[in-house]
Amino acid sequence: MAPVTPTQATTGLPEGPRTLDRREGPYGEVVLRERGGPPAGPGVDGSGASAAPLVIYEIIANGCFLMDTSDGRSERLLIDAALAALPAGRARPAVLIGGLGVGFSLVRAAQQPRWGRIVVVEREAAVIDWHRTGPLSAVSAAALADPRSEVLHADLVAHLRAEAGQDTYDALCLDIDNGPDWTVTEDNNSLYSPGGLAACRDRLTPGGVLAVWSAQPSPSFEDALRNAGFSGVHTEEIPVVRGVPDVVHLARKGA
Numbered sequence: 001m002a003p004v005t006p007t008q009a010t011t012g013l014p015e016g017p018r019t020l021d022r023r024e025g026p027y028g029e030v031v032l033r034e035r036g037g038p039p040a041g042p043g044v045d046g047s048g049a050s051a052a053p054l055v056i057y058e059i060i061a062n063g064c065f066l067m068d069t070s071d072g073r074s075e076r077l078l079i080d081a082a083l084a085a086l087p088a089g090r091a092r093p094a095v096l097i098g099g100l101g102v103g104f105s106l107v108r109a110a111q112q113p114r115w116g117r118i119v120v121v122e123r124e125a126a127v128i129d130w131h132r133t134g135p136l137s138a139v140s141a142a143a144l145a146d147p148r149s150e151v152l153h154a155d156l157v158a159h160l161r162a163e164a165g166q167d168t169y170d171a172l173c174l175d176i177d178n179g180p181d182w183t184v185t186e187d188n189n190s191l192y193s194p195g196g197l198a199a200c201r202d203r204l205t206p207g208g209v210l211a212v213w214s215a216q217p218s219p220s221f222e223d224a225l226r227n228a229g230f231s232g233v234h235t236e237e238i239p240v241v242r243g244v245p246d247v248v249h250l251a252r253k254g255a
Contacts, residue, residue: 017058020135023126027185028062030126032135057102057135059127061184067101069139074213074238074246075104075175081236081248082171082211083112092116093170096203098156100127103140105173110143118148119169123155123176157191160199171209172200179214180221180249192221197228204253212249225251 017033034055058068067075079095086093095115097105100122109118122128128151130136131144143149152159156176177183180192190196200210210230212221217235225233230251237245 020057021126021130025124025126027123027187030062030124031060032126032130033058033060034135055135057139059102061124064178064184066178066184069102069104069136072102072104074248075101076108077236077238078173078175078211078213078248079105079108079112081250082173082209083114085209085211085232085250085252086170087207090170090207094168095119095171095173096121096167096169098172098174099176100131100140100151101175103131103136103143105175106140106149107143109173110146110149116148117169118146118150119167120149120151121154121156121159122151123153125153128153155187157188157196160191160196160203166203168203168205169208170205171211172204173211173213174200175213177214179216180212180218180224182215192224194224194228197224197230201229201253206253206255208253210249210251210253214247214249216244217247218249221249225249229254 017035019031019033021032023030034057036055056068056070059066079097082095083093093115094117095109097109097118097120100106100120106118106120109115131140144151156174174191176191177188183189204210210225214221217237222233222235231254232250232252234250236248236250238247239245
């Protein structure tokens with residue numbers, strides 16, 4: 001009998017990833033995988049409770065790793081930093097989250113009573129299904145059931161540029177790529193262009209905050225934000241074990 005690894009002993013899963021679902025969509029292939037992982041530290045899901053050492057879920061798009069459920073600090077910072085940057089007296093601010101992903105940003109927003117309306121825009125029907133009826137419901141079920149939460153099946157870039165009946169938000173928290181310099185699909189490049197940033201600015205209320213997640217710092221994107229008329233541009237970092245830190249780029253619309 002082959003020796004059982006510690007991960008197999010605690011999870012019943014091999015250490016290598018196992019595909020749970022694979023779908024072809026309008027933007028290419030999306031895959032949900034699971035793999036065994038070591039015991040997680042407290043609050044991996046943002047709840048403050050110790051997470052079980054069972055399964056780590058991964059989302060892959062067109063062969064490119066997007067995110068997994070092993071940590072979540074940077075996704076939570078995306079929400080926390082945006083909320084902290086809003087004017088202190090602003091009650092029940094509305095937030096639009098670009099990208100459902102593994103659900104950490106939505107969960108964080110739903111845990112914070114100060115937020116009012118919480119809207120998530122996700123273009124992949126498969127990702128929405130994995131949360132509503134699939135394995136990722138273990139992460140997001142409570143947040144999806146929150147009466148403030150709404151999930152829209154739409155392309156974020158098109159949604160922000162839509163002219164008719166535009167909603168405005170106090171914060172836009174965007175996490176649809178690995179960053180402004182590393183997009184998942186070519187169409188997403190326009191989000192970080194002058195026209196895309198102008199569309200973001202138009203969807204914000206006066207004093208509203210734009211927060212953009214990135215797998216690496218981008219000084220050129222900071223310049224683009226300033227050139228697009230945003231103020232208070234700065235970057236917050238999340239240290240990682242190896243390599244460059246994840247970051248959240250922040251900017252504010254003028255009052």
